[in-house]
Amino acid sequence: MRGGLFIYNLLYGVSLPALLTVAKFTSKNRGGFSVKRRFFSFPSESQLKERDIWIHCASIGEVNSARPLIEKLKDRLIVTTFTDYGADRALELFPEIPVYVIPPDMKPFTDRFVKSLGVKKLLVYETEIWPSLLTSAIEQRVEVYFISGKITESNFSLYKRFFPVFKDIFKSSVFLARSDEDAERAKKLGFKEVKTVGDLKFDSVTEPKPVDVTIGDRFPIIVWGSTHEGEEELAGKVHTKLKEKFPKILTIVVPRHVGRAESLRSILPGKAVLRTELKSVPSNTDFYIVDTIGELPSFYALGDVAVVGGTFNEKVGGHNLLEPMVSAVPVVVGPHYSHFQDVVSKVKECIIFSTCESVFDKISLLLKNDELRYRIGICSKRVLEEERGVTERILKEVFT
Missing domain, CATH: 3.40.50.2000 (Glycogen Phosphorylase B;)
Incomplete structure (x- = not known):
């Protein structure tokens, strides 16, 4: 493990008990937070037969936005999220697809998790950069793509500041940007390949189904x-x-x-x-x-x-x-x-x-x-x- 990633893992490990406690407390009004789900809900080989593509979304909004892509790949796909309520939404939308919450971002956990998935390609929606998780994927020869990738000015500054942690991830990953501005920042960060493809959110919105509600003569x-x-x-x-x-x-x-x-x-x-x-x-x-x-x-x-x-x-x-x-x-x-x-x-x-x-x-x-x-x-x-x-x-x- 290289110096920057080693220090990150060390600090993350020391902070993990506090992080889990805070997450448990702050998620009470947002669908809850399961520690067990993160440590013990790893897939078995029988669950993942012939599934070689992995897409990761942060939470419920990202799951909704990535929906058209997930539907195209659903027979080959595994979905992961960072939040429990994101995973619950994915399970609701795609009951036939295996869905998991990612483990804490420490190499011993992420190595085991990535190995259990056994996929060939990882599609990261927007820019969910978990250094240990992505490093584990790259080390296990998983192709990493950021899809509809975005890099805000604040995130760009963060990545430059802690570049030793992210450098190997960037040079091993393809960045498919939502805009030319995001693409330019990705090039400056040293991604292996960069191209603008557009924002997946535009594909994700479809005419909604009628809702079962009676409102009556109301305006507005x-x-x-x-x-x-x-x-x-x-x-x-x-x-x-x-x-x-x-x-x-x-x-x-x-x-x-x-x-x-x-x-x-x-x-x-x-x-x-x-x-x-x-x-x-x-x-x-x-x-x-x-x-x-x-x-x-x-x-x-x-x-x-x-x-x-x-x-x-x-x-x-x-x-x-x-x-x-x-x-x-x-x-x-x-x-x-x-x-x-x-x-x-x-x-x-x-x-x-x-x-x-x-x-x-x-x-x-x-x-x-x-x-x-x-x-x-x-x-x-x-x-x-x-x-x-x-x-x-x-x-x-x-x-x-």
Whole structure:
């Protein structure tokens, strides 16, 4: 083990008890955290027969985005995630595919894990760089590809700062970038091969299935999707002001982490009903809180306006604004979308930018102007169609 990786493993090992404790605590509202799953849920040879491709996704959002590629390779594929709720989502979507949570990132664990998989190729979605895991894969002659790869400015600085840890990984891996900017950073870091293929998120969004819910004669329906702390309070304030002009308004709130759903009752200023309580929304309901997983795109499709969560919380950096766009629903985005900067740059003419202070005015403008709502929706559909085809470009690079 080289010096940089040895020091990384040493520090990681010393910190591991604390890391596991913190992860256990912080994951309570996000699907939980199983230590046993990380140490003992290794696959057997019989489970992985004829499966030679491995795709790794960080969590639930990445699993959703990688869905079209997973579907293409499902007969040959093993899926891993970093989070338990990401693994649970993958199992829900692809019950026929073996799904595992990766072990702690120490060489003794990762060597054993990679050996148990016995794959030929590893596709890392975006840029989930776990030094020991990737080193184990490379040492065991697994071809490593970063697909729809992204390298933010902050990550670029981090990789340069700790270059001795990452150098051997970069020079042994192929980087298939989501944008030319990401590709340029990858070249500077010394990846073996770099090519721009586009953002897989554009392929991942499809027309959602109708959702089993009865709403009645309500207008407008405002959907706040993937919300985080502070954003539900903002949704409540906007709802109260809009209700003065639109007495039949319904606000649908879909928290990013369903474990927070029950607590939102005390935050939202009106009658709130949980999705798991009722599938028929009473006429006097102000807020319908969706405490289920996987239904967000279907609820976006019901909206007159969609507000993308994580974009009004600077600690988050945004969530997938393409999910409402595929249903031609006009989208309002807050000022914090660093994780979707490249997507935003491609669809900026089709979304409404806002701040916390202006979000009421922006939504009001859309509700008062039917032609504007329609025009933005059509714009969204057009851009989505133009950007598709990333899955096929990735498959071409990996398998030819």
